[in-house]
Amino acid sequence: MNKMRVAYYPGCTLETTAKEFDITSRSVCAQLGIELVEIPDWNCCGASSAHETNDYLAIALPARNLVVAEQELGLNVVIPCAACFNRLKAAEKALLSRTYTEFDYEGKIKVYDLLSFLAQPEYVKRLKKKVVTPLKELKAVAYYGCLLCRPPEVTDHPQPENPMEMETVLKAIGVECLPWSYKTDCCGASLVVARPDIVHQLVKRLYDRALEVGAECIVTACPLCHANLDMRQKEINEKYHKHYYLPIFYFTELMALAMGIEGTETWAKGHFVDPRPLLEERKYL
Amino acid sequence: MSVASDFLKEVNRRSGEAVQLCFQCFKCSLGCPVTFAMDFLPHQLMRLVQLGRKEEVLDSHTIWVCASCETCTTRCPNEIDIAKVIDTLRQMALEEEKTAEGDVAAFHKAFLDSVSHFGRLCELELMFWYKLRTKRFLDDLWLAPELLKRKKLSFKPSRVERIGEIKQIFKKAAL
Numbered sequence: 529m530n531k532m533r534v535a536y537y538p539g540c541t542l543e544t545t546a547k548e549f550d551i552t553s554r555s556v557c558a559q560l561g562i563e564l565v566e567i568p569d570w571n572c573c574g575a576s577s578a579h580e581t582n583d584y585l586a587i588a589l590p591a592r593n594l595v596v597a598e599q600e601l602g603l604n605v606v607i608p609c610a611a612c613f614n615r616l617k618a619a620e621k622a623l624l625s626r627t628y629t630e631f632d633y634e635g636k637i638k639v640y641d642l643l644s645f646l647a648q649p650e651y652v653k654r655l656k657k658k659v660v661t662p663l664k665e666l667k668a669v670a671y672y673g674c675l676l677c678r679p680p681e682v683t684d685h686p687q688p689e690n691p692m693e694m695e696t697v698l699k700a701i702g703v704e705c706l707p708w709s710y711k712t713d714c715c716g717a718s719l720v721v722a723r724p725d726i727v728h729q730l731v732k733r734l735y736d737r738a739l740e741v742g743a744e745c746i747v748t749a750c751p752l753c754h755a756n757l758d759m760r761q762k763e764i765n766e767k768y769h770k771h772y773y774l775p776i777f778y779f780t781e782l783m784a785l786a787m788g789i790e791g792t793e794t795w796a797k798g799h800f801v802d803p804r805p806l807l808e809e810r811k812y813l
Numbered sequence: 814m815s816v817a818s819d820f821l822k823e824v825n826r827r828s829g830e831a832v833q834l835c836f837q838c839f840k841c842s843l844g845c846p847v848t849f850a851m852d853f854l855p856h857q858l859m860r861l862v863q864l865g866r867k868e869e870v871l872d873s874h875t876i877w878v879c880a881s882c883e884t885c886t887t888r889c890p891n892e893i894d895i896a897k898v899i900d901t902l903r904q905m906a907l908e909e910e911k912t913a914e915g916d917v918a919a920f921h922k923a924f925l926d927s928v929s930h931f932g933r934l935c936e937l938e939l940m941f942w943y944k945l946r947t948k949r950f951l952d953d954l955w956l957a958p959e960l961l962k963r964k965k966l967s968f969k970p971s972r973v974e975r976i977g978e979i980k981q982i983f984k985k986a987a988l
């Protein structure tokens with residue numbers, strides 16, 4: 529198996545609230561023969577707060593990471609977090625069109641989101657060979673959210689209204705992916721802090737639509753989506769007098785589980801909606 | 814030159830878009846997930862910009878409850894980057910100290926302040942300043958101990974070593 533080296537941009541949430549995404553991204557890549565080299569001294573991409581407040585900040589913060597990746601590593605960049613990916617792509621576009629000239633960036637490297645990167649045929653082939661516990665009978669909906677795909681002028685996504693990368697990866701590990709029309713609908717993102725009422729409505733609708741097609745869990749590729757769907761489930765149950773039990777997974781967690789990578793307890797314990805009852809029922813644990 | 818076209822021109826110049834192209838097809842509003850919380854729907858906001866109704870636009874809740882989900886931008890048949898236009902409108906509103914949704918603006922300010930200090934986000938610092946500014950002390954109180962229990966909050970912020978480079982960026986952004 530030839531080893532691939534790529535630059536890795538974790539981003540702030542992968543060090544804190546989305547630790548599970550970081551741990552499983554690293555372990556899954558290692559198993560697939562992908563060496564992740566963390567971008568030295570990386571900084572925050574500014575997220576939505578930067579682009580909603582200041583045009584320069586919105587480009588300059590993510591741009592610094594691309595410049596470091598190109599000059600110090602010379603490697604293509606892989607980003608698990610959908611929100612960070614979106615900002616680094618926006619910076620890439622701005623740097624290539626020379627909107628700001630102080631950044632020394634030639635564009636010799638490519639910027640990938642981890643999901644699309646792993647959905648490439650060669651890695652799906654490797655993945656299939658690594659599966660020890662196929663997640664048969666697990667019924668899931670793939671939830672991409674906004675920022676992995678939109679707008680396509682920034683993300684270069686070929687099918688922004690109906691992405692399929694997550695289905696490709698999940699099918700390879702045996703998961704049954706159910707079709708639904710909400711895979712790229714919005715969860716409300718950072719509005720959760722100032723306007724939780726808006727997020728509650730959006731997320732409740734996602735739960736209802738997922739359950740309607742028979743899903744027993746939702747799979748994400750975004751720490752903001754994960755936080756809103758996982759951390760707020762209890763609150764939403766209380767507010768609407770419901771009993772939703774929908775574990776929310778990062779796609780990398782299910783990959784790690786199917787590949788027999790140790791440490792399931794560690795990432796499962798980090799969730800607010802404990803996925804272990806479902807995983808035990810299916811005898812994956 | 815009328816005031817109306819001055820506002821349209823300024824929005825166009827700053828966003829790099831051509832809002833006059835909007836022909837009111839409603840596609841943006843039909844796909845927008847947060848219309849239930851808006852005072853003007855996205856297509857109405859575009860019309861108000863065309864008409865130069867600056868006060869109503871900059872005082873609107875719409876520009877702050879927009880979740881930046883980019884659905885409208887992706888679907889507009891005239892290729893207007895509506896989300897970008899709304900970014901511009903927020904920035905103009907902030908400059909004129911108009912914030913119909915002050916808490917949303919306070920969140921963004923607290924977020925960026927934290928990034929300017931460490932180069933990375935420190936969630937504890939963000940929540941501290943956000944609560945102090947908005948006086949929403951009781952919000953999400955249950956969350957902090959739950960996050961600590963899961964080792965998802967850190968008292969020792971992760972930081973960028975070459976912090977001078979970050980300070981430089983913030984200086985240039987004039988924030």
Ligand code: SF4
Nearest residue numbers: 835838839841856889
């Ligand atoms: S989709 Fe575009 S053209 Fe249609 S109403 Fe919205 S902004 Fe106007």
Ligand code: SF4
Nearest residue numbers: 845879880882883885
């Ligand atoms: S970017 Fe804002 S206005 Fe456009 S569809 Fe999303 S929430 Fe609505």
